[in-house]
Amino acid sequence: MSLPSADSATAALRVNRLSDSIYELYKPGVESLLDIVFFHGLQLSHTSDAHVSTWRSRGSQKEVWPMTWLPEEFPRARILSVNYDACITTSAERGRLDLYCTAESLMEDLKSAKEGQHPWRPVILVGHSYGGLVIKQLCLHAHFSESLDRSQSPMAGFLNCVRGIFFYGTPHRGMSSFFSPNGTELKDASPLLKYVKVLCAESARLHQYFDSLRLIHKWSIAGVGESKVTLFFTPVSEGKSQSEMIVGEGSARYHNFTMEAEDHYSLCQPESRTSNTYKRLTAFIQSTDIKKVVPSSALIEVPKMAMMLHYILFEKVQDILRIAPAIALCGMGGIGKTTLAKLLFNKLSAEFEYTCFLQLPKGEINGDYMKELEGRVCSSMHHHGLKVALMGKVCDWTHLTLKRLLLVLDDIDNNRHVEFLKHISSVNNCANSRYIVTSRSLEYLNRCIVTSGDRDIDACVFNVEYLNFKSSKELFMSHAFPYPTKPSPSLAEWVDKIVAKCDGLPLTLEVMGSYLKKKDSESIWSQCFDALDEAENISDWDERLWAKLEVSYKTLKPDEKEIFLDAATFFNNSIWNLREAKSCWRVLYGYQDIRCRTLVDLCLVYDVGEMEGIQMHEQMRSLGMKLARTWGNNRICRTWTKSNVLSTSSNTNMKIEEVITLRLEDSMPLNSSKIGEMKKLRYLDSKKELMLDEVGGMLSKTVVLLRLRGKVNSLCDLVDRGRDRLAVLDLKAPLTCLPTTVSELRNLEILKFQDCLFEDLPETFGQLPRLRHLTFSSCHRLRSLPEAVGRLSELRCLELHHCFNFIAFPDSFVQLPRLESLIMTTLRNLQRLPEGFGNLSQLQLLIISKADLEVLVISTGGDEFPELPESFGRLARLQWLILDFMPGLQALPETFVELSEHSSLIGGRHFHRKGSDDLSRDENPDITAKLLRSDFIKQFLLGPVASFGKEVDLLHDINELFCEERIH
Template identity: 35%
Template sequence: MDPRTQASMGFPCPRGLCSPDPRSQEIEPSRAESLRKCRWKQKSDSVHELSSASGKRTDVVFFHGLQLGPAHEAHLSTWKSRSDTPEVWLKWLHEDNPSLRIIAVSYDASMKKDSKNGRMDIFQVSENLLHELIMAGVGKTGPVIFVGHSFGGIIVKEICRQAHLTRSLGEDIPAETTLLQNLRGLFYFGVPHRGSSFTDVLEEINFEKGELVDYVKVFSKDLARLNDVFDRLCEKYEWRVAGVGESLPTLLPNGFFGVIVDEASARCRDFIVVKEDHFSICQPASKTSTSYLHLVNFIDKIQVKVKKTATDEQALPKIQVGRLKSLEGEEIQQLLEKGTLGFWGMVGVGKTTLCKAVFNDLWNEFPYTLFAEGVKRIPGDEKEFEETVLSFVHHKGKKMAPAPNLVQLRGKKLLVAFDDVEKEREIDLLRKLSRLSTESSRYIVTSQNRQMLFKIDSIHIYEVERLHWEDSKLLFKKLAFPDNQPLPKWQQECMEDVVQKCGGLPLTLEVVANYLKGCNSKDVWQQLPNYLVNAEHGETVGLDKVWMLPKISYDNLRPEAKQMFLEAATFFQERLVENHGWRHGQRLWTLSEAKLLWSMMYGNEALHWRTLVDRSLVSDVPEDSAIRVHELLKRLGHSLADTDGFKIRVDSVGNLIKILHDGKCKIKNVHTLQVVCKETSSQFLSPKLCIRCFLFQSGWISRCEHLFEHLPSDSICNMESLRFLQLVDCEFEEGKVILPRSVVVFSSQNSGKYISFPESSPLVYLSMKAFKIERLPESVCGLSNLRFLHLEAGNLLSLPDNFGNLKKLQQLKLVAQRLKELPASFGWLEDLRKVHLDCDQLKCLPETIGLLRQLQELNLGCDKLVSLPLSIGQLVALQDLSLRCNALEELPDPFGALVGLRKLELQCDELLHIPESIASLKQLRELILLCRKLRSLPQSFGELEALQDLCLQCDSLESLPDSLDDLQALQKLNLKRLCSGLSDTSESKVEYVTVFAYPGVFRTIETFELHVGNPELNEYYQYSELRV
């Protein structure tokens, strides 16, 4: 027997090809503790993460060698340094290069086989490690480098072989594919590629060897076959290889002294030999050790190559704000779960930039990438378009030459980005690529047209929103003032004005900031905001891009959609009523109201509106919300409307006549006409004396017609395309003037007295404010399409008996101080939804009001109204009821039948009590009582189970019902005017004492408003969640 073998008898088995601590089987406890201080994070049974990296990272994975037995700390001890204070030197890598994520793996590497250890062969070990590495996300977001010591290098090869085998069998598992493609290099510390003669020594030792030992025998056919497959994989995937070999012999406890893995077996590409033994070769003493420097240099070369070869990586702005700044890698992965990510938004909002950011974050995971910017602008027929787009294909960051065709991309894993999709040909090519490539391929698409994105299967659509104010200022300031110097006050103020006009669009901010960069002219800065508001289509050099792209979007619309956009950006952005809103103040048109008008003008209004929304020309809002259009697009709309003769707005009849007679304006094309005479329409004008009737005229309450400007009747009546007509303080010559049949909206203030409406008129909205009118024109009741009627007529005495013929009327506002009654036909308005009556002399409502089964909102401001009809209980759809009727003394018994009521406001000074039937209003959420003579509330008050907001301003209220404690849903309580009856004594000013006797109320309410002015209220702040 060889003397070395004899010397080994009675010693622990040699630890060659294994963890480099020949002196003991286990790590000493004190040293193990110091190694564990590196704060390893165990990702799974075998994968341990030492350090993580944010953003783009490189995963470096370390594999230890064979072990004598179950050495659980091998993933630590193998990589301990030989410095004065031993530590796991792997952390040095992360300290020098924070983009590295360091991982060490452990596995059953026992050379001795027993009942628990050494029973797994190389296939099983590698299979398990591959699975656990994938679960740990190795190679998911960036390059991977495998580092192996001794037998660990053989394990690395088998892992690569199994991952490739999975692909070759047609099992396209995305994770395995990604790992192979992102594996960029393998580094070896003393790896026996061609076996080790040291294993001959093991043959003479009397114990059962583990399954892994035979793989490192010299002339092992299994190892030779593995090397053959691996060499071909290296060539296929272009993996870099480097290694370090030992030159010094290794002394083992059994007396063996020799080189464990000689140069002939360890040599590979980019190989060096160092003066170290088999163990110290991977135990550098410092960061200047040759073996450590060789590994660092290897990692650096790979990272540099990855960066240099990424010719398809997209350029991003140096200044990153808003969504671009906060985009995280994990969020991107979530967005791409469906396979395709679509960025949708208006022009200039930053879709392309976000697309590039996502592409740059992901391209490293895909062997084949394609980024096509501005695809809708690529010329040529379908075949030429396809060839051009495929010429952008890259393989591992390098542009492919010659460009591949679709067949050559079959079965490839692709990352495809199509920017600015607009046509069917782009969607068709995406579908072809999707059918040919693997299921793990991913697609990023941007479009201003959401409808195009809907045509893509399995897409997650992300709406790109405008920048917030602070981000807008930051982006603009850094672009316009790169030196970051303090600004003078005038320039700071001008900058904020300019930024506000840019409306949070990155493109506009960038164009305008570059235009103003280096400009110190105060006049230029001050004039630019007005220039942007007036939408001059970029005639100034350097600003053309601001308007060019939105104008292209508009030009691609169909004629009906163009008209609707112009109306949405101009007319429907104005107030619905000149001086009064529907209820309290002014308001904008809602989408549902605009659609009613469009249904009369164009038809298919829902389809056209969806086109505008999908193209991001208007905001997607609920039907009952105001139409919203971005400020940039509003200004574009106004500019287009004025330029095309679409809209005429003048401040005098004289100016209108000039426009109509200058030959440039085509009367038949005029769509919107607004004649608002400034000289007579201002509310604050000085009084004027009419010398013909000797009456003073002051403000907008016109009493004299002689001072009005007279409109050109013939010209207006010949406007065949006129849709919207607004007249303020101007009048036609006396005589019957028939409104053009095309008009759908007519609004007049002190105007239109002599106008009549044609039969079968499409008029949908009618607003007339004229104090001289004593009766409605007969033609009004013939407006069969009328939906909105707003009438303010101080002298109006009555409504026609056939007023009920307005069958389609949905909203009615009537302000008539002298009107005393409503006709019985009022109840025939079966489609009426909202009614607002301000009629001081109205004493009663017709019994037929109960027929208004669609009525949802009833607002009565009628001081003389004494009672309500019994039929009011039949208004089953009523949700909002406001009674500002000071003469009203009682509510009728059927009042409790209004079970759908959600809001009730009673401002009735003479009302003495509330009926017990109020308890039936189970859906009531808001109750406002401003009743001076009301003394008590019904005991059933506590049964209002849905009541959330209660306001009691009743001077005579003497007590609150005990059931107040039962209002479990109450959130807000307002007691502003409490009478002295609520206090404990007549002289006391502590008016809150009785209120706080209901503690159940304060368990739920969030806001309590009480006007008492008493400092002792502080002692009741025990309700800590209450806002008083």
Template identity: 25%
Template sequence: MAWFVLSSFVDRTIEMLHSEAVQQIGVTDELSELKNTMSSIKARLSDAEEKEELVDHRLFVDLEKVEELVDDLSSEALRQQLAGTLRRDSITKKVCTFFSTSSNQAASQYKLGEKIKGINKILARLKASLLDSGLVERHEENIDVVTRGKEPTPSYVHKEQVIIGRDRDTTAIKRYLFDVAENSEEKNVEVIPIVGARGIGKTTLAQLVFHDEEVVMHFDLRLWVNLETYQLQQKLGKIVRGKRYLLVLDDVLIGNPLMWTSLKNLSSGCANGSRIITTSSYWDAEIEITKSIGTTKPYELKPLDEEESWALFKKVVFENGEEKQINSQIVKRIVERCAGSPFAIKTIGRMLQSKDPETEWSTFLETDIISRIHRGDLNSFEALKIVWDNFPWNLKNCLAYCSLFPIDFEIDVKTLINLWIAQGFIYPSPGRHMEDVGYEYFRNLCWESIFQEVEKDENGIVSKCRMAPLMHQFVIKAAEQFVIPDLTTFEELWLPQPGQLGSPQLGQFWLAQHVSFGFHLDSSSILVRLLWDRAYNLHTILLPSQMRLETEETLSESFFDVIILRHKLLRVLDLHNLGIEMLPDSIGKLKHLRYLDVSQNSAIKSLPNSITMLLHLTVLKLSSCYGLQELPRDIHKLISLRHVEIDWCYSLTHLPRGLGHLTQLQTLSEFVLSKDNRHSCSLSQLAALNNLRGKLKIKNLENGIYDSKAAILKEKEHLTSLTLAWDLDVPEDTAKYQLDLLEPPSNIKELLLVRYDGIEFSNWFSSLNNLVKFSLRNCKCRHLPPLSHLSSLKVLILDQMTDLKCISNKYENNHPSSSSASAAAAAFFPSLEELRLTELPNLEEWWGGDNSLKATVSSLPSFPRLSKLMIEDCPKLSSMPLYTHLKEWLVLDNTSLETFQHIMNPFTSSQVPSETNKEWSAASTSSAVFASSSLSRLQSLCIIGIKKLDISYSDEIKWEGLRNLRFLRFDYLPKLNELPEGLQHVTTLQELHIWRCNMKTLPEWIGKFKFLTALGISACPYLNSLPEAIKSLSSLMTLEIVDCPILLERCKSENGADWHKIEHIPDLFFL
């Protein structure tokens, strides 16, 4: 029996009993006795875990009764609190029958008091039983990450992962990655083995390299793979095809020849410079790799030296880096026993944190555990158990709960934290949001290398993670009696009845509190049978792998009957993507529910108003419920609600009146305004919602003109992204007036305006110094506000703006004619990385004003960090700044020849071309078009719809300047009759697409593209054959031919004239 589950449960119960709301409902004496009894039981549970005693299952059953009662007390407190709020704010004119009268409240308190007395009798009996078992009260101070009314304990304050002494190793591995990539001509893939003793830090080193900024930029794709679950060739083959990838295989074992075969097959079809890093404690494993696919020389990771070991020990043991008065000889001996192993130093350091340096450290030095750590003879599970045993109750619960997710599953961190909160695993800390405390828990677990960071958001916050595979296996074992981890097959559903023997992992299903289904459910009947026959009073039902198909059946009504009758203690209910058309009124009976996910059920049109009886509900997920038209009218009664996710609910017409009373709301992804304010929410309701954080989109702003000031958006300092969207036309002056009133907080990072009808912008734009992304869509402005000075702006998107003629007006300081042009150029969009200009039919120039647009190129400012550029449907654009650092992608679609020349080679002329120079001959443009030294880092290029562009017959085009180009697309270029001769020098090319061109043949020199993995030809009706050289393209994995009648006839299987040229290609797609 997992004692930590029961101990943490008792902690949660005591926490609820101490809450202010519960204290105000009366029955004080009974509550006091209950708290004292619970505290005594908890102290004896600590002794039981220390002695590794077995637990009588009746203890769990009785404690569950206590949980139900305490939650009832909390519900009663919330009901009384809500009743007071309704009376005080006069939301309703009549007393709602939902609440009791004062006399009924007195009767209710008497009944609750009697219930508590009964429970106290049960707990007294259990306390006596524990006492008879010889268990004593073991009071421990240092057990919580954050304890009630205290500062965070030194052991588990939030800390970033401490890594010392691995800078040289990181540099060395990166040199392998980059230097080999430049010099290798024979192999697409090289393997870099990292070997060393267990606990020496091989995984940590691999993580440092994996997340290094230069490594991230160098590779198209990075993958961290769990070998035990991945079939490498099958699952990764298509993902890595044609890409320069970095694959990390952590903790490689020996004796798996099929894996090495798959690994070898991965080396074909990928881009040159791909790398695989392996980590292993076994040199034999690296010998196997070498025999199978060949490697560079294994990199042996050495132990930390004495100075590094001491520095790491101090970081782990001493609070805030302050050394205590301790015997230096003892510390020296302890560090020596760790033998330079970071795992040993961290593990022993954590164990010493709770011990007295003067009286206990010397004794600890002689224990068996430190000797075994020193000798390195602990197996993986024994080592993890040392880490596990040092965790407090609540972190153990958080960790065990993660076993509900399939192994190697990408976990959304915000979802994970909300699930922890729903189960009561996160203890409140004064003055802090529970979500912030939860993230602190998560970071502590990352510090222990339990989670692997997969993705971070723009603010550096970890948004997705994976659980380390070994720890995943460990926690499954540790929590097997209370958590049924991801059931992966239907066969696992048929579990033994209570009292019968069965699978060791699943035999305790009857007592399980949490269950998840790690496979796709396509039949609700199976779910009903399981939840009725094999489970009782679950706290969690999770569906992490659910992906519904439109042809599958909808969830049956019997499912909800089972949920209500058998699982009334549910705290988390995941119903996403189950084809639900309507939730039943009985959903309101799940009074303990904290977390409800009904997202991606597109047929739901409304929610029953009974859902507002779920007073504990904190998370309501409705995203992608495309048919949802309204939220429950009494949603203001959900006073515990903190997160309402309604992204992509396109049919939502309004939000219900009273939403502004939910002052704890942190997530409200969309705020939809309506003309009818009698029953719907107005902008004024936003005034009190100052806890909102993350993203907020306000729609239909034409319905909130007169309430805009009341929204007070600038006080919502936790918002990071704001979208202001109008749906109907608004007079120009009115739109400007409204925008002035909708000033966002000055620290906003993303701002999007949709269908703004004002000509000018508000003055508050100049104060948005933290703005990272700015987007305008379908707006009527003729130029932008001054933006070039914004030091944090990374993304600028302008889309569907028919009136826009210039991007900056002549008064902006960086105008080319400015007397301080050189100084302005240095500060011109200093951080901009991505620029998209799309569907701007009247955009003529970057700067408005007079003929100073014909300034010399040398005086034009350039974007110092721009890496991505898209110019689409801007046929009149002629004057632009310089783009000298493009790296990731360049898309030119329906642009003018002037723009094309200016971007591809801005230094061929002394000035920007005049607007009257409309026609160029092929000869005059040949050297201008692709003399591309400024684009030498560019990886992807798309040239589309430039009808007058003719580059087919030039012998002087400097294609060789595009030294890193991997993706090339020619589309709708009527004058492109042949591929340019110079293109044969771009030997780095991995994908080539030719669409809607008048080509007749492909050249034989296409055989020089030895790294080409994908070739696409579409709507080229005159193309009459494929070159023989295609047979030599050994890396070519995909050939796609669409709407090319002559070519399709020649490529028919078996008897086509060109079939012998392409039969070696694995993936052929013809249409």
């Protein structure tokens, strides 16, 4: 319930309408740093301006205080108010909506108003009475809708941006006064009120779900409640007044809460700026720690129902971590150890300077294994939410000493993992760091020791238990019948039967639920039950679990099965990312995006970004490995690695010509001749150095991914022998020239050169029609790219690292129509960027590191200008600008400030002069001034973001500076 109808003063207000329901009460003259959104309550009669009338002050001016008072407190905040049908009386147009429909409609309007779609702009939600329930239902609807309709995904960004919610007199546990004997006149006033009556009975469930979301997203909560009864008139009361305590303290109390000497109306009608109900809100906004926004890219994706199902375990483990520096989660495979670790990681990340979540690699343990572990930690480490390996530099472990670190090591299964945990904690040695490890082996977990403040402390072992039947059913239903769908009566009994067969294991429940989603045939459910029942007869625990998971695998189409096996045996947790895998699958199977989506929807693999490595549950990977070992009616081993090639190669039943995947290492007894016999080989990943001249002529034409290391005189044999299926080529070799026939690689999408000795590339290089990603690393003699590079119409990403003699780009470079990412590090002799650089209209990421800009010129003329080209400001889509270690840069072009027109621009880099150790004081004033004039730049990234050096600490100081600006 909310305020009476508006008076003439309110009616005369004019506010900017952004969509059907969203009104802009205030917009700062520059880019906003904070959004505050107001939701009104129920209305006693029809009014079209509840979005403003609700929020009037009781003073003589009767101001709409969010329009006048708040902007003075928060000048950089955008203030919105939401209007929706909340009338308690029924008419042809009004009083007929329910809470669910209201939330559904508002989701679309908030999306069109671009609310919550800026990753660095926090959102505060404010609701009065029923408006608080609208907020809760809106958040719940947004959370569940993402799994139903991918087009709703912007609302996931909205939930991540919400930092706090303030409730004015919200009935979290119902409004019993409406249904008391004194409230009978209101009882049947409208269908909306009838719905509120039902809602009151179910409010505990809504509140439980919402509170779980609060934990997931780490929202701050505060509110105020009324202590006076409310006097009001209704259209059906015939002029008689009624007095009620609309929302009692027991229903309104939630988290940081106070009772105020106000009635239900005056709670959100402060008399002045000194009123407690107003001061409480402003103090809440100021106290909401917007500095601790962790980018979603630094968090780990978890299943939708995870927090709701693991809430009690989560609270227990979190309490342990408040005291103990390390916790070891132990349990059977598929029981939810990793999910619980992910929830803890996401919850705690904002409290730590450095964070890292690492799924430990499996495979052969050799002398390089510890280095591999260190490398994986480096590549996964984040500093205040930013990936420290952004520019590919080697981390210095000593810079982790005494820094607050949150480290998760998932799936410890050998003593090297235990030693690695002890090593990192010893280097860190910070009493405020926290370590989370998981394992199926209690033996290894009992050996886990960390160093914390010069003390060695055993990890606290915590047993993760099976889900009970109620939680199991909720998890299964969330996948099989996503909210708000329900099973038909004929399937209801099968639900309980299948849930019981899943033994309380979250993985099995998710996979079975996803498989049966949208399956309406009772016979399919019956067959699924029979398959699960048959698996119960298997005595070995792992084999029994795999048999249950295989039920979903068997329903895949042949090409989808191939992709699953490729993912499990080759791509999972490897150096190859999803984009590279899809490049191969496009050639092999086609429809790669659709087929990958199928595996994700069935919970067979995790949903990851294009630039991330493919991930799947360890038990799903084990199932894939098992299936691969018996692939082809037990005739062959589909995948050869160091762990199986020795036993396999001597097996008389083995047919080497059937091998599909080969991961070649130094100790494997395979030569070029043997590799040439693999007529069906698709993936060759060689760490072993080979004579590439010999290998190239022998490789099967079926190869789609090739990583080669070794000596080479020419690639002619590799290129000229019908390699038109090759999609990914990663070459590390002293190659002196690239053959002109390279243009025959018609399907090549990913091309990486390392340690090559060529000075230039042939003009035919521009005839690679599908090339999307091109990388040169330590190609020290490379001076430029061919003029024909401008014809690479599909090129999206270009990287040049440590190419010391690289001088300039060709003029045609600016004609690349789809270039999105340009990364240049340690190009010591780079002399110019092309004058038409601003024509790269699709460029989104630009990194220039360690380029001597004292010799950077803007044209081919004789004069050298130590500045960027004037056209630089025309980069309309630029989101990230990182300029690192550019000691000679003296000026930015005037057009640089034009970048502020584009709301997605997030960061710039710091520049300092040669010989200056004080990065914070010796800045070039011209550059600093232009950076500050670019209003959309939210932060400077100071120092080497890719190292663990002390310079990166300055990022935190700058973030604090900008957070203070948001508040003041």
